[in-house]
Amino acid sequence: MPTIPDRRVDGGPALSAPEAIAHRRATRRFDPARPVPDGALEQVLHLATLAPSGFNLQPWRFLVVRTDRNRQKLYECAFRQPKVAEAPVVVIVLGYHHPHRSHLDAMIEQQKTLGAIPESGVAELRARATRTMERVPDPALWATRSTMLAAATLMVAAESLGLASAPMEGFEPEKVKEAFGVPNDHSVCCLIALGFAAEEKPFPGRFGLAEVCFEEHFGQPWTLGESE
């Protein structure tokens, strides 16, 4: 496994996870004159793949767009949001609906090679994963759940290594699929722009735990505090 990155692109130490989580913003504008170094991009993508997923099936597929021509094409599919044309990298984050049909054996093989499953457990895992996955009522939803775990991991990783990011839902999925050749067994879960922010963006706020947490039952008020 590659070594764990410990430096930002500006040479400083990688941010702690709480710092990266707290400093990350949905960047509005990117500096088109500042490219993302190849090494940093590989590190960010690799870290994203370390997210968990149902049965470790890893349904995420990252369609990485860097050329001017293709970023312009994507811009036209994304309501002409300036950041899509400005950011040096835009990742089209896809969720593959049924990786168990094509990648289950490879995943199990890798798990076995790493000693994470004994030979005696392989048949049971294969049978259980296949049975469960074939019964999933909404494969696009299943794929989206795990894929968004990787999307969040990508953005936290990027921030920790000194890169700005911006997740986007504002695009026309059918246009994106048509323009970039995405087949119907993949969902376009989101776009993520990466690069360097052109301006500071103020923190827009979040609801506190009293608003979004319940204790023991739906609607039961949160009585622990909000950490200070």
Added chain:
Amino acid sequence: MPTIPDRRVDGGPALSAPEAIAHRRATRRFDPARPVPDGALEQVLHLATLAPSGFNLQPWRFLVVRTDRNRQKLYECAFRQPKVAEAPVVVIVLGYHHPHRSHLDAMIEQQKTLGAIPESGVAELRARATRTMERVPDPALWATRSTMLAAATLMVAAESLGLASAPMEGFEPEKVKEAFGVPNDHSVCCLIALGFAAEEKPFPGRFGLAEVCFEEHFGQPWTLGESE
């Protein structure tokens, strides 16, 4: 805003984001004798709320289960996976389908108070958010996308502060909703157990970038490297 946590529960420094991402495992078994300190739980939940979401609408709702009685009840809804009964905390991660109908004004007000939007931008944002959200074809999918961003953030935060976690899809959503009073306009996106691992879990492997990344077009091979 609360201060950014910088210590683990064992007193050491909070892990870097790459370390937290790389060390996190889907914990199989938890030590039922080791509770999660209240302060650490608040910190982890607070950090989870810093995830991005569509229109900053924050559809996540964390139903936090800690009592023996309710963890046992949840265990019965989750195919009797031992970890649900063992882990001192299990978060039922819910996604609220239409927060724009109840929380849009409060979110905008907070944004204004923090200086993140001028008064002159409020009406346009309210109109655009309402219009867009009312046209969302699948509100449950919309809610799930953003909620899973918070779920991933929660797990990375937990790992960085010295807590083990385990995401779960293996539960019966209708049973969980019935047992915990969850209304129909919320999805049960996943469960996340938190606590201290009872055993080391080996890394099960991940596909490399050559498998999950495409360059510029679907199916076009990834030619950058895998970071070392």
